[in-house]
Amino acid sequence: MEGRKAAAVFITSPTYHGICSNLAEISKLGHSHGIPLIVDEAHGAHLGFHPQLPNSALQQGADLAVQSTHKVLCSLTQSSMLHMLGNIVDSERIGRCLQTLQSTSPSFLLLASLDAARAQLSENPDTIFNKAMELAFEAKHLIKEIPGISVFDLASFSNFPAIDPLRLTIGFWQLGLSGYEADEILCRDHGITCELVGTQSLTFVINLGTSRDHIQRLVSGIKHLTGTHAPIHGGKGRLQHSGCTPFADIKMSMIPRDAFFASKKKVSIAECLGEVCGEFICPFPPGIPVLIPGEIITDKALDYLLDVRNEGAVITGASDPLLTSIVIVVAHAMPPIFCRLTPSPVIIINHQHTSYPSFNF
Ligand SMILES: Cc1ncc(COP(=O)(O)O)c(C=O)c1O
Structure with missing residues (x-):
């Protein structure tokens, strides 16, 4: 790297668990050296659409942001968007690069679903996530009250500026259960499907389709789990590698x-x-x-x-x-x-x- 200028800074924000990086600072630093910021915002197509949601990558000065619109918004699976802002990145060059990757037969089904997702947001951009946010805060509050269950929140980390409130990561290690075991029980006995299974935790996504019934089922499923798996005193779970990930x-x-x-x-x-x-x-x-x-x-x-x-x-x-x-x-x-x-x-x-x-x- 010595003597060579970086072509770009590439960062994933938010992560699957909803942890957001300080993109405003990173883009400012990069731009002061003429270096663009590219953000994998696969999990953040909804950011910026509620006062309590973190700002989106583009709002924080990113030059390119790739969003999996299908993950959090309502477009069909596989549909995504590439957003550009500013003039550091040459849009014509991006177009030429895309041509080398894309099919010459685009799916109009996917394109129409992207347009529908865009239209859905633009009809009520300030209020569309009100209900989801309310349900997410309610779920977090109720689950935090359950003994033996850990809820991942801002207090769990200090170096990052924000977390997506619509991601709910719940730890089961105090019950001596792995994420895989908790997932199996919740799915089999309560019909609850999580978004992501970790070695000791499960991550749930609350979105535009979530109802109060879903939250009640989740809370009662977790309560039932703690009823059948008593907290182990000082329980740390059986997998001990999480403090030193191999990555x-x-x-x-x-x-x-x-x-x-x-x-x-x-x-x-x-x-x-x-x-x-x-x-x-x-x-x-x-x-x-x-x-x-x-x-x-x-x-x-x-x-x-x-x-x-x-x-x-x-x-x-x-x-x-x-x-x-x-x-x-x-x-x-x-x-x-x-x-x-x-x-x-x-x-x-x-x-x-x-x-x-x-x-x-
Ligand atoms: C951080 C991140 N980036 C990119 C992707 C890929 O997104 P897609 O499935 O829309 O291709 C994923 C998929 O889960 C992801 O977690």
């Missing part, structure tokens, strides 16, 4: 592209420690890779993967979803038809796996 100190041996094109072989899990990973290994939920091609396989990452597999996570991406074996890189082979370019570096800030001292995800 904090990753080591890349080669860039993912080189690892993708390299020769590979499958080895048993016992033989892969210290080798260069040749595939994506991505437990779902939450669906975020723990190892990617080119990354050195550490014991921390392996311990984490085996723990979450044993707890009930499905391992996606891996050629062996049971994780008895892993594909590793054996030789570095670049096909000659591809020329290697050295683009300007992009600074990537990812808080998806940041750990927060007083909350175990």
Whole structure:
């Protein structure tokens, strides 16, 4: 990086759990060096549409923001929007880049649903989230009263300016239950479907379709869970790795592209420690890779993967979803038809796996 200017800063905000970064400060700093801010705002298409919701990325000076409109608003699955503001990024160049990625046969069903979601917001932009906000505060208040249950809120972290009030992350570790176990019971016995399962917590989304009945069912389901699983004194849950996630100190041996094109072989899990990973290994939920091609396989990452597999996570991406074996890189082979370019570096800030001292995800 020395002597080279960053092409952009890329950041995910909010995270899946609704944690928002200080984009206003980050964009100001970047812009003072002529560097644009690109935000993965997949979970934030609703931000800015209520006085108590955090400001959106564009409101905070981002140059590009990608939103999964389908996640929080009411468009069809797969539909999303790319928003641009300002003149640091060349819009014609963005258009040309999109042409290389997009189909020449767009789905008018998806486009119409995006337009409907936009119209729905623009009819009542100041009040549309009133009911959802009211229900979210009510749910948080009622759930916080239940002994043995932890609710993730602003007090659980100090370095971030805001949290999306419509994301509700609930910890079950004091009951000795993993997120997977709590999810199974809530779904089977109460018909409650969460948005995201963590090793020790569940995240729920309250949105335009949520009703008071849903909140009552959630609260009574959690109360029932605490009735059948008494809090363990000083309970910390069975998974103890959450304070030191394997994601904090990753080591890349080669860039993912080189690892993708390299020769590979499958080895048993016992033989892969210290080798260069040749595939994506991505437990779902939450669906975020723990190892990617080119990354050195550490014991921390392996311990984490085996723990979450044993707890009930499905391992996606891996050629062996049971994780008895892993594909590793054996030789570095670049096909000659591809020329290697050295683009300007992009600074990537990812808080998806940041750990927060007083909350175990
Ligand atoms: C932070 C983040 N960015 C991007 C995506 C991908 O969004 P989409 O499913 O709309 O492609 C996800 C999916 O969950 C996500 O969590």
